[in-house]
């Protein structure tokens with residue numbers, strides 16, 4: 734994996750749980766621009782974490798200064814359409830999109846282009862006060878290509894999605910919050926908040942969390958009847974889990990549940 738992405742399991746003293754993984758994009762000299770090495774490292778880290786049942790929540794960050802300044806423009810500058818198709822950049826996002834655990838993006842500084850798209854892929858988006866979001870591809874003569882147009886229009890609506898993508902405007906954390914892109918806007922650094930949040934999520938019931946992610950993500954783009962059927966089926970399936978028995982017993986016995994992911 735090299736050192737393009739740093740993967741750490743967090744100190745339980747910080748998060749309250751050792752089941753939290755922190756992924757840090759680590760190409761500060763290029764503002765974490767997503768070159769192939771960084772994309773590959775991200776994909777490998779995501780695949781590893783997705784298969785590790787002991788990891789219950791994942792934070793992805795670019796560090797305190799910048800989240801990511803987008804696709805590496807040096808990689809794409811001379812490419813033809815056929816060559817970009819051949820690169821199949823979408824394959825590097827696949828493992829990230831399939832993570833069963835809750836994924837939190839902690840954004841400080843710029844999240845632009847592909848960096849913004851990566852942040853929008855997360856389940857929960859935490860922005861620090863320095864965060865800035867944009868899909869400025871139009872200024873380079875291209876357009877977002879990793880879900881940006883589609884995720885943005887679903888989150889913020891047509892008026893704001895077209896405003897951001899046609900003008901290349903960059904918006905601050907407060908505006909991103911107004912537009913519905915964020916789960917939390919925090920004072921100061923986003924990563925500290927995200928790690929604390931991940932520690933809490935890591936104590937939750939993993940199968941219930943996974944079912945909730947599936948229902949919301951798969952259901953959001955379906956007609957309501959089909960979406961409700963998915964919800965109903967996932968809801969019912971949770972009654973065959975040990976964690977449902979534990980969660981309800983703990984409530985009735987007035988104690989904290991100890992979920993095992995079973």
Ligand code: CO8
Nearest residue numbers: 763764766802803804805806807822823845846847878879
């Ligand atoms: N690609 C390559 N290098 C970059 C990038 C980038 N996206 N962003 C910054 N860098 C490099 C700079 O070239 C510079 O390198 P050097 O020191 O060698 O000159 C270094 O990082 C520092 O950058 P700046 O000096 O520009 O730093 P500033 O603090 O002045 O500005 C900005 C920071 C505002 C982030 C500025 O660098 C910038 O505007 N970057 C480009 C942002 C952008 O246009 N992003 C969109 C890229 S296109 C895209 O993401 C398409 C996604 C499609 C994905 C498809 C997947 C399937």
